[in-house]
Each structure stands twice: as structure tokens, then as C-alpha cells.
Amino acid sequence: MSEASLKLDGITRTFIQGAAKLDVLRGVDFEIHPGEIVALVGPSGTGKSTLLHIAGLLEKPTKGRVLIGGQSAGDLSDSVRTRLRREHLGFVYQSHHLLPEFSAAENVMLPQMVAGVPKAAAHERALTLLAQVGLGERASHRPPKLSGGEQQRVAIVRALANRPKVLLADEPTGNLDERTAALVFDELLRLVRDFGLSAMIATHNPALAARMDRTVALHEGRLVPA
Ligand SMILES: Nc1ncnc2c1ncn2[C@@H]1O[C@H](COP(=O)(O)OP(=O)(O)OP(=O)(O)O)[C@@H](O)[C@H]1O
Secondary structure (H helix, E strand, C coil), X not given: CCCCCEEEEEEEEEEEECCXXXXXXXXXXXXXXXXXXXXXXXCCCCCHHHHXXXXXXXXXXXXXXXXXXXXXXXXXXXXXXXXXXXXXXEEECCCCCCCCCCCHHHHHXXXXXXXXXXXXHHHHHHHHHHHHCCCHHHCCCCHHHCCHHHHXXXXXXXXXXXXXXXXXXXXXXXXXXXXXXXXXXXXXXXHHHHCCCEEXXXXXXXXXHXXXXXXXXXXXXXXXXX
């Protein structure tokens, strides 16, 4: 089988709060292969967000290694790690985290410009991506003028703007009503499949989990098939 897009090797994460010690992750070993879409489930508080933050290089594990396309992130300087995150990983949160003072297109342009894409090319790509989620006519609108579903669509294409290899998403439709959530989730899956990405998506919704290629659950700090 080809090399894993994302590999977690013996990941542990312990939080210390005063005298209390909380072992949230206790040795997670896991691989996502190119093009594979994995649902991450588990009761609230089992560590799904913590695991996604570690996999997304937003947080460091207490122990263990994260390998992105075969490269171990822990061996890298902060600046190279940041570049690896920017070039290989896209992240979608439950809340859209769009900048309200910028238009939808500008929100999608920003990560590209930070990565050095010229403004005109970033604008063109933003418009192309927004059109792919039915927001071609709304590109110049600012987020407060968009519906919740539209805001989350913008957040999804923003995460894809720099052509990541792996998309990580934490309850990406968790703030939407059931019908909108189903529509936005359809679009998310369609883009991930069309672009040939790997993805790990945390969800509390069994119907959404069932639409992914496989499901893993966090149980007592480890990932187990579900
Ligand atoms: N920075 C932190 N400091 C201390 N404890 C933390 C920190 N971040 C998370 N935790 C604790 O780690 C545990 C796992 O939290 P996490 O948010 O990863 O769970 P989750 O499975 O994503 O939950 P939910 O489904 O409710 O979003 C919780 O008990 C949480 O309180």
C-alpha cells in the first residue's frame, strides 16, 4: 500500500491541572491512506478535538510522532512545521472562524496569500472554489451577510484553498440545523473525493459517520475500529 498521508505513532497527551493529571490520549497508533475518509467518533470529552489538533500540528503531543506524507513533524523547526501545516493540511472547525470584516472571497484568498500566492491568482482560485459550492454570486459578501450554511461552505473552501493533502474537520456541520448540515456535509464529501484528499472528520452524527469510508472511535485514550 502507498505511504500514509497521515500517520500517528504512539501519540499520548496528558493535561496537568493543579494536582490533577488527565491522560486523554494513551498511545494512539493510526494511519490514513491517500484518498481515504475516516470518521472519528466517541462520546464528548474522549479527546477527539485534542487528537485532531495534534494531527493538524496545532498542538504538540506529550509523546509520540505525527508523520505527514512520511515526514516526522516533531523533528522540524517551528517555521518548517508551520509550512508543512500550511501546505499539507486543511482544517475546518465547528464554528466557521471567518474574518467578518473581509468578503467571502477575501477570506478564501488570505491563507493563499500567506503562502505566497499572488493576489490575482488567489482571487481567481477563491472565485472558482466558491462557485463549486454554489456561492459564486456571494463572493463579495461579508460573512455576517451569509447564512450559517453559506458561512460554513466558505470555511470549507478556505481550508481547501492551498490544495492540502489531508483535511481535518471537527464537527464541521455541528452548528447547523439537520437539513442544512446534510447539504453542507454532501458538499464537503464531494470536494474531498473530487480533489482526491484524505480526511479525518469528527462527528457525533452516526448517519454522517456511515457515509465515510471507515469509522474509528476514541476509547480509553486509544483509537479502535467502530
Ligand atoms: N487545554 C486543556 N487543558 C486541560 N484539559 C483539557 C484541555 N483541552 C482539553 N482538555 C480536556 O481533555 C478532554 C478531551 O477534550 P476534547 O475537547 O479533546 O474532547 P472531545 O472528544 O473533542 O469532546 P467534544 O465531543 O465535546 O468536542 C476533556 O476532558 C477536556 O476537558
